[in-house]
Amino acid sequence: PCWWSFSHITSSDEADILYKKIEVLAKCHDKAVLDSLEYFAVLAAQQLGLxxxxxxxxxxxIERLTLLKSVHIFKKHRVQYEMRTHYRCFEFKHLTGSTANVYLEYIQRNLPEGAALEITKTTLEKLPDHIKYPVWDQLSNDENEKTS
Known part of the structure; x- marks a missing residue:
């Protein structure tokens, strides 16, 4: 029918970024919410074949905050508040940039209330030309040229 629209797939000549490792650190104050996030993240990774x-x-x-119960006096009477932050870390190996972007956006859009993500990406890069050979090899060659 005429209401179908086909999207054209565009390809670029740019090489996709390759990540050696991606670490996703999830932070939350409620352990049950973090367990639910882990189940969702692992299931999504399995579906995408990561x-x-x-x-x-x-x-x-655990961060504790001790305050006085009274506003003015009575230093003996205090109250203590406790804030717990639970963490869960997911480590992915050998991902392409496009796959990582799709997965991370999907996880971030479905992030539950009170949870936060911290993402660390590790890439392998080619060594620059001025670092390829050890400096001491170049120094010994320069000294040999000076003496001859």
Missing amino acids: TLERVYEPKKK
Whole structure:
């Protein structure tokens, strides 16, 4: 029918970025929400065929705040508040830039309330020309040329 529209796929000559490792660190104050996020993230990674190397739980951070109960006096009477931050880390290996962008955008758009993501991307790059050969090899060649 005439209401169908076909999108044209465009291809570029640019090479896609290759990531050696991508770490996604999820932070949340509620452990149940973090468990739900882990289930969702792992399921989405399996559906996209990503290589999820490991999922681990770093140590939680506990921050305590001690305040006086009274506004003016009574220093003996205090109240203590505690803020716990739970973490969950997902490590992905060998991803392309386009696949990583699609997955990370999907995860971020479906992020539950009170959760935050911290993403670290590691790429392999070619060594620059001025670093390829050791400096001491060049120095010994220069000294040999000076003496002869």
